[in-house]
Amino acid sequence: MIFDPKPTRYPFPRYTDKHYLVVKKDNGVVFDKNYPYIDRSRGFRFKQFWVRVLEWILAFPLATIRLGLRIRGRKILKQNKELLRKGAISCANHVHLWDYIAVMKAIRPRYSNLLAWAKNVRGENAGLIRMVGGIPIPEGDPHATAAFNKTVKELLVAGGWLHIYAEGSMWEYYAPIRPFKEGIGYYAVQCEKPVLPMAFSYRKPGWIRRVIFKQTACFTLSIGEPVLPDPSLPRQEREQDVVRRCHEAVCRLAGIDPASNPYPPIFDNTERVDNYPPLEEIK
Numbered sequence: 001m002i003f004d005p006k007p008t009r010y011p012f013p014r015y016t017d018k019h020y021l022v023v024k025k026d027n028g029v030v031f032d033k034n035y036p037y038i039d040r041s042r043g044f045r046f047k048q049f050w051v052r053v054l055e056w057i058l059a060f061p062l063a064t065i066r067l068g069l070r071i072r073g074r075k076i077l078k079q080n081k082e083l084l085r086k087g088a089i090s091c092a093n094h095v096h097l098w099d100y101i102a103v104m105k106a107i108r109p110r111y112s113n114l115l116a117w118a119k120n121v122r123g124e125n126a127g128l129i130r131m132v133g134g135i136p137i138p139e140g141d142p143h144a145t146a147a148f149n150k151t152v153k154e155l156l157v158a159g160g161w162l163h164i165y166a167e168g169s170m171w172e173y174y175a176p177i178r179p180f181k182e183g184i185g186y187y188a189v190q191c192e193k194p195v196l197p198m199a200f201s202y203r204k205p206g207w208i209r210r211v212i213f214k215q216t217a218c219f220t221l222s223i224g225e226p227v228l229p230d231p232s233l234p235r236q237e238r239e240q241d242v243v244r245r246c247h248e249a250v251c252r253l254a255g256i257d258p259a260s261n262p263y264p265p266i267f268d269n270t271e272r273v274d275n276y277p278p279l280e281e282i283k
Contacts, residue, residue: 002254013169018169019170028122033147076223088193092198112162113155164187175254180265181267
């Protein structure tokens with residue numbers, strides 16, 4: 001029996017890929033074809049090195065305490081060491097502001113890049129998001145999108161890791177697994193890389209966390225077996241097949257029977273199925 005925190009205080013939007021967080025700052029950075037989607041300058045890499053040191057010393061212990069974090073399935077990384085050594089994509093449901101720290105801890109000592117909402121990479125946390133590997137997703141500019149795709153493919157072909165929140169946005173403490181965007185299948189097939197499914201599920205917090213720290217739930221991050229593209233399928237079907245199998249894997253890892261999950265595996269302007277008040281009505 002899974003624990004559903006039922007986070008009624010969060011104004012989830014009407015569509016399952018939309019954001020409800022308010023980003024207060026806009027630094028004006030333009031994500032065009034000339035933007036360094038992965039910054040390889042010496043100065044940036046020097047600062048990133050020290051940020052990674054702080055991840056191990058400070059961020060990982062703090063996130064473990066703050067989230068009540070447990071990680072399951074790290075043995076799968078060892079069992080698939082040779083497959084994953086050549087690069088991989090990971091995916092998970094996006095359910096907390098700190099959940100990427102948990103992902104980084106789970107895959108250590110590997111480092112990953114992260115596809116990030118462009119608005120966040122212009123906002124108050126822009127510097128930190130970039131330092132932990134954030135790659136902003138450009139919008140409304142086909143030339144920028146081409147440059148972005150080229151960078152992502154080069155990263156994967158070179159053996160890098162990429163984390164994708166395939167649901168498209170962060171919904172805090174949300175229990176069902178929302179539909180996945182098809183980009184995860186596109187990059188897996190284009191670059192011939194495995195996808196490592198992960199899932200956050202919830203545990204009921206003890207009275208200290210619940211009463212003193214007002215914590216809604218504790219988190220468990222489970223790692224699943226890699227999902228490989230099926231070479232027998234035509235390209236488009238192969239991409240969609242990866243998305244469906246990843247969605248099913250994340251459901252199971254979260255303790256949800258895929259057949260009982262209320263959402264389809266692939267996003268198609270999918271609306272919320274629960275009765276939380278939509279953001280449009282709250283505003």
